[in-house]
Amino acid sequence: MKIKCLLVDDEPLAIKLIENHISKIDSLQVVATCNNAIKAFEILSTQEIDLLFLDIKMPNITGIDFLKTIKNPPKTIFTTAYRDYAIESYDLEVVDYLLKPITFERFFKSIDKFLRANSLIVPEKKEVLKDEFILVKSGNKHHKIKIDQILFIESLKDYIKIHTVNDKRIVSKYKIGEIEEELAHKNFLRVHRSYVINTNKISAFTINDIEVNSVEIPIGASYKDKVITFLKNIV
Known part of the structure; x- marks a missing residue:
């Protein structure tokens, strides 16, 4: 059975990167993506989500504040370009805290951690493709x-x-x-x-x-x- 994933990030390239990583692991499936917490809440209210990839610094409400408002939230992996929220995020018992740019190697370690914690089968890691990329923030731009x-x-x-x-x-x-x-x-x-x-x-x-x-x-x-x-x- 596939692990249903929801990706929440206000940066389209960041979502694309996570989608690219997920595509390399057969047991994961992207159910939906969105760019704000309000839409994410609607999705969580209507669909079954096993694993949430959540950006922290987003318009209107941060990922941390959003997660605090959810009753019985799915397992969550924070994805962020900011290191300052790490301690606060661990108080929420999240699976992991991924710092952008997120390489596939680091992403795979998070999935491995999630699967082992939930007594699920850890997949074999597929060969890294030549088009694998990182996202790096420089000024106001994110470079692929x-x-x-x-x-x-x-x-x-x-x-x-x-x-x-x-x-x-x-x-x-x-x-x-x-x-x-x-x-x-x-x-x-x-x-x-x-x-x-x-x-x-x-x-x-x-x-x-x-x-x-x-x-x-x-x-x-x-x-x-x-x-x-x-x-x-x-x-």
Whole structure:
């Protein structure tokens, strides 16, 4: 039996991303999507929903306040670009708190957690498609970036700069350690405290630096052993 999902988010691209992730897991089914809490309440009142994906910062009422108003709410996974609500959200006993941009790897961990908590069968993870993408907020825009188009990511203190194959550079308020975790197991490697690279884009290297798309990226002293071990395996 399919797990019926409702997606609530005022950003169309965010909904599309979750729909894309759900399409890779056979046991999940999107029953409905909407962009505000009022419509979500109507859907919950008329349809059986097993799992709710709920954005937090939305017009008129936040996802947290909305969830507090529902009697017997479905299991809920918060999806948000804001870290500040994490502690408050866990008081509501939600399944998980997903921070945008949401990669499939991180999404799958949430579904795994939901299924195990409800004694359901955990699905096999399908191969990640080449068109998998992340959503990154820069200013007032949300950018859809295909993972295989990322060359490397550069740290700018509390911000990151994402360099892509089309020479596009996107700056977002995001810590490099967090994006490193999000892109784990996707052929990305931390080579320096300020750089995470797409290992599929390496064009040359020495013991001191790695070249990605003609850009020489230094290998940090504390990362050298791990990086050299990796490089030996690809020679």
